[in-house]
Amino acid sequence: KTLCHPDDICPLTLTSATQELFGCRYDGDVTRDNPYKILRKEDILQDLRNRAAVSDFSPVKQLVLAYPEDELLLVYDRDFIYGSSFYLVLTVEGKDRHLMPIVAEVGEEALEREPSDVFAAQKTPEPRPWISLGSEQEIEEESVTDSRPRLKCRISRVRRAFGAPVFFSDRNAAETKDGFIECTPYQDKIFSLKQMERHCGVQAIPNCNSSSTQTPWTYPKNMCTQYEPREFSKEEKENCLQSEELKHFISLAVSRLEVAIQQNEIADVFFDDWKALSEDDGGYAGKADSHLKEYQSFTDLHFSQEKTISNISWHPTISGVIAVAMTERLSFEDRINASTKLLLNPSLILFWSFSDPINPQLLLECPDDVFSFEFCPSDPNIIVGSCMNGQVVLWDISAHVERLQGTRSSDTRDNETSVVRYCAVSSIEHGHKAPVTDIQWLPETFEVSRMGVPMENKSGMCVQIVTCAPDCCLMFWDIRAPRVAFQNMADQRKQKVEEKPLENPDGVPNTFKHLNLTWKPLFRVWHITY
Known part of the structure; x- marks a missing residue:
């Protein structure tokens, strides 16, 4: 489930180019154990000036300008808790809250080190206040509640026995009158139910298998098979070859036919263009990148989400x-x-x-x-x-x-x-x-x-x-x-x-x-x- 993010953070989707530019590539520069990255405010503003609306920080431009300090905290959200792979902390209090467990665990000596050293010493965060996501309603639905008032039973003794001493002893319940009450079962016709229908299976014959050698015939239709070629007679052939329509058609098609024949001689019709898209492994950089890369993407979280x-x-x-x-x-x-x-x-x-x-x-x-x-x-x-x-x-x-x-x-x-x-x-x-x-x-x-x-x-x-x-x-x-x-x-x-x-x-x-x-x-x- 996607949680409702606090007011002091903003989920961001950073492209691979942006991650490489700011040194925050996931599972490389930032990981699950070290999800934090300090970004300079001036670097973000410079990226906004260079790429304008194409910049991944364009949605939070005004919030970055209003941030009082020179460094902002970027957090890698590997589990997509807030709906994106990263989220930016936009308040100083939120930044201190994220980094407080690290400072408390490492001590004052860690404050003199680099921020990356502090992040490496992060331990298990402290428990946070419980936020209701609707689970109490499920618990309430599964709990047992009384559907009627509970029965009450009152036991009393005669007034002259009040304050009298009580003596306990053993006795045989069978020899004493009214020693015990036996509740024998009986059928009450008021609450008897008759079973009108019952599902049961009876196997009285051996198993049967249905098989065939032909394809299934869904519906009949008329079909025919030609086993002899239909040819013109000699007179019909002569009339067709001497007709003006055939000569006119040949005069129109001969130029196209010549072009097609020339193309077959010049171009290799059996050449595989798909294999030609791949490139040879080049240089010390390893294998060449022959995959199609994404040029542009359009995303709107309000109108096109899900x-x-x-x-x-x-x-x-x-x-x-x-x-x-x-x-x-x-x-x-x-x-x-x-x-x-x-x-x-x-x-x-x-x-x-x-x-x-x-x-x-x-x-x-x-x-x-x-x-x-x-x-x-x-x-x-x-x-x-x-x-x-x-x-x-x-x-x-x-x-x-x-x-x-x-x-x-x-x-x-x-x-x-x-x-x-x-x-x-x-x-x-x-x-x-x-x-x-x-x-x-x-x-x-x-x-x-x-x-x-x-x-x-x-x-x-x-x-x-x-x-x-x-x-x-x-x-x-x-x-x-x-x-x-x-x-x-x-x-x-x-x-x-x-x-x-x-x-x-x-x-x-x-x-x-x-x-x-x-x-x-x-x-x-x-x-x-x-």
Whole structure:
């Protein structure tokens, strides 16, 4: 279990480069027996000036600046008690509390030595005050409590015998009347229970084994085997060789065929590129490092902790921006039991930028966990997502493009991440009956009619979406208003470029207001298996 850390420490995750820079490599410079490392405050501030937001000490920059002394204590948390491999002590009292057992054990002579010598003499720490983690509730549940008042028995003697002497003697209980009371067992019909059903096994035949030599036949289906080649007749061969279609095809394919043949002669088709990635052992440094190294990582302890990435996509036009959909790691039964908790914590799509790997740039609020999402090819500011409950969601991030591009001025840009609410969500009654596993935009030059007939899209914009789910159903959706779903969209596209979409009082754009909670699929394609 992860304990709640005190207010005077801050858990940190240090990369291998940071550990080597500050000389705090785990199981090397710091170990379980010697977990402490003294860091100079000036070295930490210099690292913040050099690497800025990429520095691992960026989350505690203000706390380091406010620290009164010149040396800070870094502790190696091997057992991840506070959730990370290291934690930084941010107060002088906390530093003294960590180092007090060492000073008391070693004595005053150790204070004149180096800090590393003091850490080497560390002994078993003193007992700390007990912190409640809820175990007393488990003990209370397991303890035996009275479910009814206890029975009381009163024994008394006649008043004339009060104060009389008591004499004890032996006697035979069988010879004395009322010498003892025998409690013989008997059947009380009031409390008798009848056994209505009983599970028992009876083996009256020898063991039987079922075996076969053929593969299991799950369901019958028609199959055929061709045992003679089907060939053209001589007349058909002559007509095919003399046809204009064959000559036209050969004239188009001969150039590609020549290029392929030349490549086969120049390049070794049997060359193993995977083995070529490895390098020979070089020099005195030992074996060469041929593994792929981590270039960048994005972590958020509030929005992405203990969650699974269901989909990830690069922004089509903005370089260095990536969108990630997060889902809860719960089974179907656990999701039902924790439904109330999930409603209080909405699902999100996080936008990350390589310029700031610590704080997400934008958050898209979802009605449920999103399994897949796609940017619109004709307008990257429009995003469509598919939810676990079978709904389809639309977002419009036009008002937040400057934040993703990093063009907003520093004096107006705040550190708080903006949360964008969805513009429209489909009707849950007319959507999929299972989690939507994939979603795609149809090309801007293609659309389908309500009867499923392919048509030319003259608007030049992607206006239709196709989704699939395990309910054996494909659904086609149209983002236009129903009355103009099959009209030319050129005028509407021009109007959209000239006019900025208005927003309602909640800050949600009115781009797809006509679809919210009433959006239905254009038509469905069922796939039935037998």
